[in-house]
Amino acid sequence: MILVRHGQSQWNLENRFTGWWDVDLTELGEAEAKAAGELMAATGMMPEVAFTSYQTRAIRTLHIALRAADRLWIPETKDWRLNERHYGGLTGLDKQETRDKHGDEQVHIWRRSFDIPPPVLERGSEFDLSNDPRYAGIDVPMTESLKDTIARALPYYEQAIQPVLAAGKTVIVSAHGNSLRALVKHLSGISDDDISALEIPTGQPIVYPFANGQASGERYYLSDA
Numbered sequence: 603m604i605l606v607r608h609g610q611s612q613w614n615l616e617n618r619f620t621g622w623w624d625v626d627l628t629e630l631g632e633a634e635a636k637a638a639g640e641l642m643a644a645t646g647m648m649p650e651v652a653f654t655s656y657q658t659r660a661i662r663t664l665h666i667a668l669r670a671a672d673r674l675w676i677p678e679t680k681d682w683r684l685n686e687r688h689y690g691g692l693t694g695l696d697k698q699e700t701r702d703k704h705g706d707e708q709v710h711i712w713r714r715s716f717d718i719p720p721p722v723l724e725r726g727s728e729f730d731l732s733n734d735p736r737y738a739g740i741d742v743p744m745t746e747s748l749k750d751t752i753a754r755a756l757p758y759y760e761q762a763i764q765p766v767l768a769a770g771k772t773v774i775v776s777a778h779g780n781s782l783r784a785l786v787k788h789l790s791g792i793s794d795d796d797i798s799a800l801e802i803p804t805g806q807p808i809v810y811p812f813a814n815g816q817a818s819g820e821r822y823y824l825s826d827a
């Protein structure tokens with residue numbers, strides 16, 4: 603299985619909390635996605651089935667990478683459960699200005715604690731996506747901790763992705779910093795405390811070897827292969 607975090611987004615560049623807000627890739631993000639696909643082709647790590655979120659930056663990263671690997675034709679499933687962790691009331695704020703206002707420690711807790719969510723997003727605020735047609739029928743969260751993200755991403759992985767891996771297919775998952783931290787925590791057996799130190803870089807494919815549908819727990823960057 604190949605996990606890839608989307609390439610640099612406009613709000614990664616601007617250093618703003620993003621979460622479920624749907625920003626696009628920057629030119630650098632597009633280049634990172636293309637390089638990821640070229641690396642897959644060069645190493646022969648060719649995806650056969652794709653999964654991604656409902657968010658433009660992950661979808662476009664997938665498509666740019668697959669195009670570079672000449673694999674745009676593979677089956678692809680989108681699901682909101684692979685979305686980024688919802689950043690609640692921090693959505694749209696500048697990360698440095700938020701540190702200046704609330705202190706480094708508080709912002710680190712909001713960003714990296716296991717089960718403390720950011721403040722709740724006010725209903726009806728500019729960043730409230732409850733009425734976005736893509737989330738029709740979905741109870742859009744108003745904030746999420748990593749624990750909350752795991753609670754929706756992991757069952758999706760188990761129901762939708764694991765059976766494809768068990769059938770021996772090479773799967774690519776194009777998603778987000780925190781939805782991928784949720785999967786890596788599970789697959790690599792990382793504790794609630796230690797997961798706070800795990801960062802996932804943009805556009806760098808991470809490989810989990812599978813045998814008989816089971817991950818060994820080993821993982822490596824495809825660039826190191």
Ligand SMILES: O=C(O)[C@H](O)COP(=O)(O)O
Binds near residue numbers: 686780
């Ligand atoms: O949602 C965001 O702002 C980023 O994609 C991830 O943010 P983080 O590094 O603060 O978790």
